[in-house]
Amino acid sequence: MSSQPEPGAEPGSGRPDVLVHRLPSFALPFLALLCDHFTVLDPCTDSPDEPAHAFLARRAGLTRALVCVGPIPLPADTLRLLPSLRLVVATTTGVDKIDLRECRQRGIAVTNAGTTFAEDVADYAVALLLDVLRRMSTADRYVREGSWLKNGDYPLGFKLRGKQVGIVGLGNIGSHVAKRLQPFGCDIAYNSRSKKPSFPYPYHASVHDLATNSDVLILCCTLTEETRHVIDREVMTVLEDRGVIINVGRGGLINEKELVQFLMRGELGGAGLDVFEDEPNVPKELLGLDNVVLSPHSAALTPESFEALGELTVSNLKAFFSNQPLSCLVQGE
């Protein structure tokens, strides 16, 4: 047997290298946990003045595993700087910013956050809906600026019971949302890639059909080439001026320019948005609207879910380095 150290390990450390791929502004919440088990290469901290590609060429030639943090893109260019890479562990559920085709071609396994965030996102989606319908954040602003004293009662919101809620994407998040909405008395229907026989709600074959029969749409699906701009002008038109859209998926699911127009013209009832096409930029027209709730892509973020995420990440890395099966593998689209 070779007496050489395990490929990728710093001599003498006995702990395999793991590359952390992140934007400088995005700290990895469980970095300490990672350092307990692995030798962490982090260009942002190890060598902040060196261009990323130079660092990778110098240090990461033997690195077999990479943790892709948050929304940072992982394009083919970057992947090609990592000839030994065999595993990408994403800390998100959505992997639309990772070049999956390149990974597939090179036999690089990709895992995501699986169901770690599903409940928190579902909680948040319902919170956004309650907020938009009942104008909670707007009324809170009203009180804070002294208008309750000066101008009397704040105008009405809308009742939740009896609303037709259409869930776009009945995956983990979508089914958690449905479960939470039931006691509120909403009528639930859905569209998904395929009908789910175990779910007792009406299925619609297209998002347009679903929208025709809905007062509210909640977007819980992944962003793919097929779902990009799935919420377009036609869908917004059939939702009509009482319609409400809640988006906890990806900004790209909605044609944002059209959405802004519809909202400005009063042709849509309201929107609760946690995601946008060009984060952290939010169309400035939305900032002045009272029937809109805006959130900085935080539906998934709680300390509890980060703890679970840390455990999942370490567990998958350990499994990889000891040739055990991985969980939350992303299958090819």
Add this chain to the structure above:
Amino acid sequence: MASLPRNDGAPPPPPPPPPPPRVLLLRHPHHFSLIDRPLPDGFLFLKPWESPLPFDDFLSSADARAAEAIYSSGREPVTADMLRRLPEARLVVTTSAGLNHIDLAECRRRGVAIACSGDVYTDDVADLAVGLLIDVLRKLSASDRYVRRGSWRSEGEFALGSKLGGKRVGIVGLGRIGEEVAKRLEAFGCAISYHSRKKKPYVSYTFYPNVHELATNCDAIVICCGLTEKTHHMINREVLLALGKDGVIVNIGRGPIIDEKEMVQLLVQGELGGAGLDVFENEPSVPEELLTLDNVVLSPHRAVYTPETLSNLCDLVVGNLEAFFSNKPLLSPVTTAKLDSVGFS
């Protein structure tokens, strides 16, 4: 010999219709006007604000003293004195969810029936209670403010909220509203316990005999009871301290159930995690310190203000008036059971 009918065979003239029941409106019925609904026909509504007389003198007028029903929206008290001065009044109709503005004992003594708001508000109030709790825990309104002032671009990620699922939530007052709040929170994975004057049979939630113990064993408490002498300032400093640094309080009952001064102090000092408030001790005044806190969500006592609910409410008021004055049972009477269900027992 049979005596012939006096007239020529035409049916006797019908008796004159009874005069329409007189209903004293204590103030302008804003629930009707908010949705542009006219007051129902078949009643004579007495409108003291249209009289040149001050209210007290109006009450003594012949008009008012013939009132058979009193309509209060909840802001105008129905006192023992008023009931004594209106000897013909047999019914009080209130559109308020709370009953603390009515002298219930005097009504009982006089045999005056009370029609309340029934179940009309339950959904809306329960929805708002849940909305306030999630908002405080997940910092939703604070995030919205953050984005609107441009901080997402300039300062990056906002502070994390805390997961709702798995939280231990204590309901104070397990009446209709409390039950509906519990049902909703269970679907989010919360563990429910409650405090009521009496333990409720057939309820599987953990019961605590006092509010302090409830607060000690919960991460959040939701006030769903009515305001009475016993519940006034029931949520005091001790209870709030028991709730703790990460604890959250939600109030959709009445402001005075919480010792507001103490609560504000504890929030400012970081001894209490957060608050979601639809009601205050001195509405529409809200303690100034709360206006700049990010761990607080403020709602201008509008838990019930949706057009659908207002329409249902107006239907209910009309239905109750019509039922009572045609000697049918009230649609939503205040009974002992009802007093139980609003947490009065």
